[in-house]
Amino acid sequence: MAKGFTFKQFHVDDFGCGMPVSTDGVLLGAWAALPAEGEIVDIGTGSGLLALMAAQRTAKSRITAVDIDPRAIRAAASNFANSPWQARLCCITQDVTDWGAQQPGGRFSAIVCNPPYFNHGQQASCSSRATARHTDTLSHNCLLTTIRHLLDGNGQASLILPEYEGRLLLREAKAHQLFCHRLCEIRSTERKPVSRLLIALSKAPLPEPGQPQTEHLSIHHQGRYSAAFCALTRDFYLKL
Template sequence: MAKGFTFKQFHVNDHGCGMPVSTDGVMLGAWAALPVSGQILDIGTGSGLLALIVAQRTAEHGNAITAIEVDDGAAQAARRNFADSLWAPRIGLAHQTIQGWASQQPAGSVAAIVCNPPYFNHGEQADCQARATARHTDTLPHHELLAAIRHLLSPSGVASLILPVYEGEQLIESARAHQLFCQRVCEVKTTERKAPGRLLIALTAGPSAQLNEQLVIHQNGEYSQAFVALTKAFYLKM
């Protein structure tokens, strides 16, 4: 049996990646606003999960997708996963930092950005260097991430991210200093009675009214209708 995680239209082998395939990544990939034309960027692709979800969602339009990954093992895994997919010709991998890649690109050249960023700002890091890179902001401080997003994002573009609630609220506040504004935010709760654990965030380069949403993953011991509707194009058993 193939290692990793099999979705309806692709397989992800996450061996060697700091962070394995996660519900966070699937939710973000399914929720993110995507354009009908223009380049799409996946910052910190890891195993390539987000880039592959985006590729599936844009199959009709054929957008070019660039996936950025700094970690050696994750970049190798993503490259294999892209090559084995239906959309290999239009997914490119840049094995470098987003800071370095962004500095080589024209301003406003990206139509949409997706990113499941590291969020630990302090505390003990994971023993595995790949996991530490994926989880900790040492290699990608949020102010540098926001600066790269602001430089790259087109005037009509949307950058979609997922973070824990506190870190997400901090990022939304910090984004304003970079002239990025929260267009849409979704509180994600594992059950109705629990407090939100994640924020799905959509940033734009121009001010707009903020749309507030909520997603509950489990209801009555099953996946909620809203979660199934969001993710059924990807999960095998939905």
């Protein structure tokens, strides 16, 4: 039996890198605004899930996957090679802040990122998982600086964060002149509090009255996946 996670059009094996396939990643990959053609960067790609989802969703876009962890890049490269979109996917092993500073400003039409989010507390014993989950190697300030530099004037950077960390990032984004155009509040069920935020940032100021397009999504309803969750993710999950 194949290790990892099999989707409708591709397979992801994490090969022991920091972050395996997660619901967070699938939600982000399905929700993010992506151009049919252009350049997309997946910041902190891990095993390559978001890059593969972007390749499935777009016709001609080229996707660059960047990660500081060589083990993650080896996993992503293998997953890309076994996908239908190998020609449009490439991997880079480098700190994204250093790599981003070397790129022309405004190079990318879209950015996707499932970023580190723990600012404090006990770190995972596995160093690759700690890197993926804690902001020690990629602070949100550095991430926003990189997004601001890489994103073109009309593109969007899409991220997913826990609710508390997401609100902090939204406040910090204003100092970087990045504006939240779309916001989706995620709950596990409609009766639970918001647990995750899907956030879309752009350099373009918001039109009047200046409020982001706000959406709400519950993952489960009456013991099953909700209709909204199924509609968003059915192009990917095998059993939907």
